[in-house]
Amino acid sequence: MYTICNMNAEIICIGTELLLGHVVNTNASFIAEKLAGSGIDHYFQATVGDNPKRLADTIRAALTRSDVVITTGGLGPTVDDITTRIIADVVNKKQALIPEGAKWLRNPYGTAPGLIIEHKSKIIIALPGPPREMQPMVMDYVIPYLRKKVGAAGIIKSRSIRLIGLAEASVDEKVKDLLNLSGAVRVGIYAKQGEVELKVMAKAKDERSANAEIARIEKVIRKRLGRYIYGVDRETLADNVAGMLIKGRKTIAVAESCTGGLIANMITDVPGASKTFIEGIVSYSNKSKFMGLGVKQETLKKYGAVSPQVAGEMAGGIHKRAGADIGLGITGIAGPTGATKAKPVGLVYIALSLSFPSPRKRGKRESTKTIVRQFNFLGSRVEIKHQAAQAALDLLRWELL
């Protein structure tokens, strides 16, 4: 046993399906993230098919520049065990089916075991290709094994801070100094469909120091961007909103037209949603709007189904019908058809109807407030549905704050 300081690992993904573009390579990002979290340097990834010569060349090249070479794929009977055979070739320099000094790694979710080979101050780790087999093996065997090897060389931790309601350029401007940090703590910015993620990464000698560094930067970010932040790491906007509703013991019901059930689906994805979510109605016809939600026929006739008036009556209707604390109504044009000159694809109205307990008689709902907002989204039908649902949850979030 030996210990490598500043260990340097390389990932080789093996599979013709990757070269044909049939599969997106999630193995590389999964292993990369775990290596980064363990303070193991990682500068290179390669993807190759099942051609023996190219695979052997790739492994040989990797061994010249990296301490650890991790392969995924090409194991098991269906692919003729090419990886094991080639590693044996590269390592032993003689014909053998299994590399000398190899240790098997148990694969609880599949038939092909993994391999660890320690070979002249280098380590080769061969893992199966299917993510559901590879991922537990990385977590259970590979990372603990490499952490032991790397000793106390330090770790990298990261935390994602998630924002909604501000454009990437505005966020960028407010944290420009942080984005230019170049020391042991760095901040990256990523944007997707109206949301922005700030990723804080800290390299430190141990987890406690890394956490302290991240907390210091997070405090600065929160001071500057405060209420635009809805969550951290894997938390979704629905997690955040449902969490606030449950904590505040408030119930909600939603009446959806253009989002077609997506808002209900997002809220009910959150474990424990049944504590706050009472009812949802997906109202795709005028009949359903007036029969199910009590939207007035004259309102539908006068203003049309996509109007602030109908959104407001939908919110009020579901509010009353479900006996919830909050009613949410949404109507719009998701496209690609249904638009007119005055009402283009992407036009969406979102309304909230809220009850307030009377200040004198506690518990009795006496007053009701209705808010209606107009939005104009761009994109495909599915993208407009997604943006509209997120905007509705964000409107709700601001009301709950």
Add this chain to the structure above:
Amino acid sequence: MYTICNMNAEIICIGTELLLGHVVNTNASFIAEKLAGSGIDHYFQATVGDNPKRLADTIRAALTRSDVVITTGGLGPTVDDITTRIIADVVNKKQALIPEGAKWLRNPYGTAPGLIIEHKSKIIIALPGPPREMQPMVMDYVIPYLRKKVGAAGIIKSRSIRLIGLAEASVDEKVKDLLNLSGAVRVGIYAKQGEVELKVMAKAKDERSANAEIARIEKVIRKRLGRYIYGVDRETLADNVAGMLIKGRKTIAVAESCTGGLIANMITDVPGASKTFIEGIVSYSNKSKFMGLGVKQETLKKYGAVSPQVAGEMAGGIHKRAGADIGLGITGIAGPTGATKAKPVGLVYIALSLSFPSPRKRGKRESTKTIVRQFNFLGSRVEIKHQAAQAALDLLRWELL
């Protein structure tokens, strides 16, 4: 201008975020798929960070084994234009900011243009990293340019045949001979969450011959697996079912408990869904089940909310309420809480209530049929919701066939 036969391309993705595992590399699979579709061989992908020496070494190594080297990322002002600078270095062998003989590629969706450099019988193409900028440039410039270079060397086409309701092993057994083909036509099998995909790939001299080869194999697959096939390529199960409903001029309404709006959301993702989808109710409380759907209180009391009886009454209730041709009811335990010994997480009941026009008086709905099925799914809350929604759509599909 020169033409390369049997052109061989390599992809280099540049970005520290890829090495930290913050981002899944979808660029490599996107470009790989387009290369395969154009008959351009592709044996190697590499991912590197923004270290100048490692990037230069990687590009040099790529040029020794490939005719075309395509890079993504590392372009534009924010990253100090490292890619352009390094390519200039590698190509010109003298200090320069822009490689000699470079042609700029317009980037309609961003600020950093791409580059094409023809250098001693080799081609280097540098593209920006963000997928929404890179993808149109590949489709509009890179692929037409390479197709011209490759001349009449042939193309690869593929077609995905999508199945539901059969386990991977059963599909495998029925098409084992096809999975072992090794000529110009090949078939691959991929499985995910209860669904199976058979991918047929054909290499031929032109598109027509490739299509003919694919059609020949597809015919064999359809003969053996017939009704388990719900779609091809990017078609979803909801596309298939909504398409059948629209074509058959049938309307549908859904009453969801455990799926929480997901079925409504899937159906309303399909453009034109408003022609068939009338109403959805997400019934998360007993109150909503008997007030909104007319489920009897004694049924709820006697059998519980998760029971075949309640599923049946939900389907019947929404069927009648919405005045649709078909009512779908679903109730179950998505978890992680709410399970009992008799009713474990993953237990789901799905019911359909169907109207038939009376054979004598056409158009009058006289008879109604109700079907109820029990399922037991495994997985997380979100996975159980997904599997339950797909099973409901599949049940509907079999009814419509």
